[in-house]
Amino acid sequence: MRQVGSVLWPKLRVLQVYGANTGIGKTIFSSILCRAFRRRFKKVHYLKPVSTGPQEEADDRAQPCSDRDIQAAVYDELRSYSTGEDSVAIVETAGGVLSPAPSGNSQADLYRPLRLPVFLVGDHQLGGIGTTISAWESLHIRGYDVQSVALFSEGRYDNHSYLKEYFADRHVHAFSIPPPPERRPDASDDARAMQQYYEASESLQDVTAFTNTFIDAHDKRISNIQSMPAEAVEAIWHPFMQHSERSANTITAIDSAYGDYFQTHTTQQNPSTTSEPAVLKPAFDASASWWTQGLGHGNPDLALTAAHAAGRYGHVMFASAVHEPALRLAQTLLISMGNARLSKVFYTDNGSAGMEVAVKMGIRAAATRYGWDAQKDDIKILGLKNSYHGDTIGTMDASEPSIYNKKEPWYTGRGHWMDFPTVKMSKGEWIIEPVIADEGEVKTFESLDAVFDISSRQTDAKAYRTHLDHDLAELHQKGVKFGALILEPIILGAGGMLFADPLYQRCLVEAARAYDHNPSSNNDPLAWTGMPVVFDEIFTGLYRLGRFSAASFLDVQPDIVANAKLLTGGVLPLCTTTASQSIFEAFLSNDKTDALLHGHSYTAHPIGCSVANKSLEVMAKLQDSADWKGFKGQWQGNEQLSTSAKSKQDEGVWSMWSEAFVKAVSHRSQVDSVFAIGSVLAISLKDADGQGYASKAAWSLRDKLLAGSPGEDWVVHSRVLGNVWYAMGAMTTSRETIQALEERIYNAIE
Template sequence: MRRVASSALWPRLRALQIYGANTGVGKTIFSSVLCAAFQKKLRRVQYVKPVSTGPLDEADDSHISAFGSGIKSKTLYQFDEPVSPHIAARGSSLPISDNEISVALYDELKSYATGEDGIAIVETAGGVLSPAPSGSTQADLYRPLRMPTFLVGDHRLGGIGSTISAWESLHIRGYDVQSVGLFAEGRYENAAYLKDYFAERNIPSFSIAPPPEPAAARDEDIKAMKAYYESSSVNAEVIGFVESFLKAHDKRIEDLREMPKQATEAIWHPFMQHSERNEGNVVAMESAYGDYFQTYTKQKDVPSGAGQEEKALLSPAFDASASWWTQGLGHGNPQLALTAAHAAGKYGHVMFAGAVHEPALTLSQTLVHRMGNARLSKVFYTDNGSTGMEVAVKMALRAASKRHGWSPEDNVEILGLIGSYHGDTMGTMDCSEPSIFNKKVEWYQGRGHWLDFPQVKLRDGQWVVEPPKSMRKTVGKTRTFNSLAEIFDLDARRADWGRYRSYLDAELWHLRQQGHKFGALIMEPVILGAGGMMFADPLFQRCLVEAVRGIDPNIDNAKAVDGQGADKDWQGMPVIFDEVFTGLYRLGRFDAAGFIGADPDIVVNAKLLTGGLLPLCTTTASEAIFEAFLSADKSDALLHGHSYTAHAIGCSVANESLATMSKLSQSDDWAGFRQDWKASLAVQETKDVGKGSTPWSMWSQSFVETVSRKPNVDYVFAIGSVFAMSLKDPAGSGYASTAATGLRDRLFAGSRAGEPVIHSRVLGNVLYLMGAMTSTPETLKGVEETVLEALSR
């Protein structure tokens, strides 16, 4: 896999990063003082300057070498021009990426981890937000290593504000600032003010005397500076910081090692049989950044002997489940963090009953506009996908019951698909057929009827649409296709369309003859997620919408399907699309409904809505659904809400997330993904497939096809950021199958020391992988290579 930097944490090597509130605040002076102070406690002290600009003889590591006795120093990237790194790097023959620098720094620190007590002082360049060679900020460049930080404050006029701003910039990015130090300049009294300010935040601070003025003779200057460093290194507050830092390092490790055990004592985990849980199989996530968790497990914590290379305590693990499908813009995304902080500072949380704030209004308008569904007009806010679906069902059942004159005593059901799952609340569980998720829940009743459906699969390099056995007499046997795009060319599949409509019309007629009253059709468009990652034939789903709306199959009445006609009212029964998982770019486009060319009356969105940062859900409904709750009686209103309904922080982050993903959809990386899949498209690029663009995936065609031919793989599919493989299991498929657990465990164990591992989830015999919207082709290629290797073992 592509190398990425891990959190820099070893048991006996301590790493301390020095940041400055600004340029010229004395970072190198403080680094020298701390090197000298640590040298009195530890055997090995190393100074590292990752990036330096200016003449070599003026470099900071030269200063350390000149004044620090026995202290080794090194600069990793030196640019001769004395300008900001992003300007100096322009003369480099090759661009220097943030990942290249962070990996180089990690490897340098790793070389010092020899099983002996030591410390590495890592000094940054300029201020906290000064540019890196790539143009990003230093705070973002070094964030993957998450080293404990010492902030050198600004002792000059205006330094109070710049020091506090620098600390806030680090804090909001997840850094742990251990202490703040600055020169004791009496004129502005910065040190006294900042000591009180940071004490309130449980951050110790101290000041030391400024260095002596440069002497005329170099020998005298060196002598004076050495004396200064010696006296400063025994300063009581400096010694106090050194001792507290060493204790904090040991406590950080102790806490990390104890977390799995303490979790087994205090936490009830979701979706886990706790008779199988122990401290050895609980993964402690120390932090996360970008595509990766920083993970600790008991099994990988192997003590190193003296003189041996010390094993890092934390391993980067690719987040292959996108953190239960929420991750869109990378963990620790600084822009989302800043957006959340701004909204927190502006609003905190304000109640939403009979009120409005700009973030919620903007988000509502954006969703209604971007969905392009003329039926939709009103947005209702909840906290998560389960509750959003609960609201959707309430909406649909009220509208259907009111129109048809059904009473509360009538047994009103929902119509859905076999294998679907819409949430863990009591109401939404009743909208799914009996399964491992719900059938042992005491109040579960299963209020509905569920239809089986044809599935899209890539098996042995061949795309197929495979009907279930119960449908084959009516719709025929498995169909083969030249490409995924050909499957999505719905208008060209007239023969399939006719067979599907005949089957569905007959099924619905029989159900109605049996007395079923359906208050809603509920569907996950394209992919059924929690039920087992099943790829439904989009044409079948479109035909199902047509059938429940009573559309005459012999005339052209597509407007009744997509809501573009003058009549935007629902027909037959309200149609709910559960896009909690599949919506908002997960499948490569803004909404999943467009793939099947049918617009719902109600659509639910969550997961990617806030880019993986906060829980938030929207249920967007048509005007006709909304009007079903209007009357002069308060009891007829939709009496549903949450304390944090439409919380301003979540809405603000959602607006930022959607805007960012919209830009990503036009990015060069996404263009490359599309180009990879375009090569085998049977449909012209200019031709609409369904209602949207041709399907593509972030996972390469060659990888998907190669996996599909593996002897232990039944079938695979890929679309957008989603890849799923179904492994063969002689004992039978389904959620209770353990066929995929071995592969999951091999991916997390890794095969090469020092390389990232893959943290994945399984659904029975199905193992799935997802990228974030920001995952790069290089990252995903590395994941692909690791998966192929694991499948061969």
């Protein structure tokens, strides 16, 4: 699969010429720039990829060229210019900034993956101030660096005077040059006049100044990218890192990102096969940027949505107030989760804060109902081993003592955490590996659907219930007070990508709901019983596993759910903690101090809520996309199944990663086990040293994929969790891309 990236070679300086409108002299400016650069460099290339002429004419749009074909053609052409000699290439676009390309996509979107520095030709005509600034804004919100705006000086409208000042305020250099001579009726007269005009252009100081600025900016950009890792070592304290292992060599500089790919620079990149090594390399973002990426990096619709909210509100305080984006998002979540218990949405800024709120909601509701003393009683969390809910102290306390928290002076494990059986594919078979002593044997399943077919697994259920009832009865007898059961449904993420048996999690929920200190206390079927059940769906919710709600796989309804990460499509932080009415009512009284006195300055910030609304809308539509249908078909052996299913939840379990690939990987000798569900793939490598989180077993796979092989035009950027190497697609990652990744991954494993 071809994947062109952002273009940047040290000695070939490439400039892209966009026009604020048609008919404003884009080609004349390109010619003048070519002339100017030729005075400096022996080689100056000029490229106009799409046929010239009116961009809206039908014959132009009828061309069958895909965006990717054009991107690849331009990239290859430019690469052929990159010979190691000092040179310049000018790439002229067709029509205006947002004029349609052959695919129907706009020029600016077509070329965005290359992210070339831009020379914007402004509009000198009547109305041209507005069209020029709007064109610049359209480029700017697509992540382009516009280096200069230039236009013809035109006495009557004097657009250039206004625009020079306007852009100077925005750190963009703008200049003007005299307009070309009026067209002469006689062709040779005209040619002569233009020739004189071009010759005269050589003495234009603004043009010369621009060429100097452009060359400096090019060099500066490269030196910036190259020095960023070392500068980061000086100024940044990175998350989750032992900094004794940090050096400029271990830091990846990310120049930009688009779709599934980062544009990266590392000091340790694989030597290029071309004469001049590219400064940037596209790297598939296989951690989906720490599990956030949903709709592609640099998504212009999300950028516009964010900007609209910023333009309409900025942020507006949420105490005793409401605004449309927050209200609509709350309503959408309440409806889409399909959980009749849920009734109120609380906003925070990230998963950790949202889980702090979930913990506060749960333990206070329990304390209130059972009459516990908030200051004296030791109220605990019931959960699973290896759970992870965040890094603030309250969420750390909800997780068992581990390597993550043992050196944290204020950490206090407040809970009881159970072992649990895990699902995996091993040597071509789906198995459930018991961790419960009296469960003895490994169970084999013919398909992942069979694992999830909870109603047919009566024997397993009985065994789980017996075991759980016994354990919980013992805890109950000891008087242990549980304020909440907290689960990551299906996949325990940061704890090592562990796939919990859904049947076990379901039985645990049922057992927790029977753990009652006062069973007659509530008759409302939607009220919590035993202890509030919290699902941490921050990682697993919102289509990550193929469905809106991860709870739906267990067919039980939590009392509290936290969502984040994919919520905002991979753009900015926001978290929701959604609670049932019976949880909400536990905080009602005539005393303000009984309230949930929690809040953040940017609670329910409109930008986050707006982007979330847009993301949820787009992801809902993806369910019926051709790519998703294809993914589903790979798991069901029947492409039609998805259309005959009564609802999305009847469709069975599926993944973007094909079952055939998962099976093949499971047979590799380095591999202990593997699984895929939704967008997630996790490969557990044999951990010879048995170090768990501290293990480095997966590091070599990660490093191999990041280095790539000579000649490959993209690499894979991934993260590991101990001996687990994992990857996940965005919700928009194509089948073609996943297939290419499968090949890379399979070949990189021994």
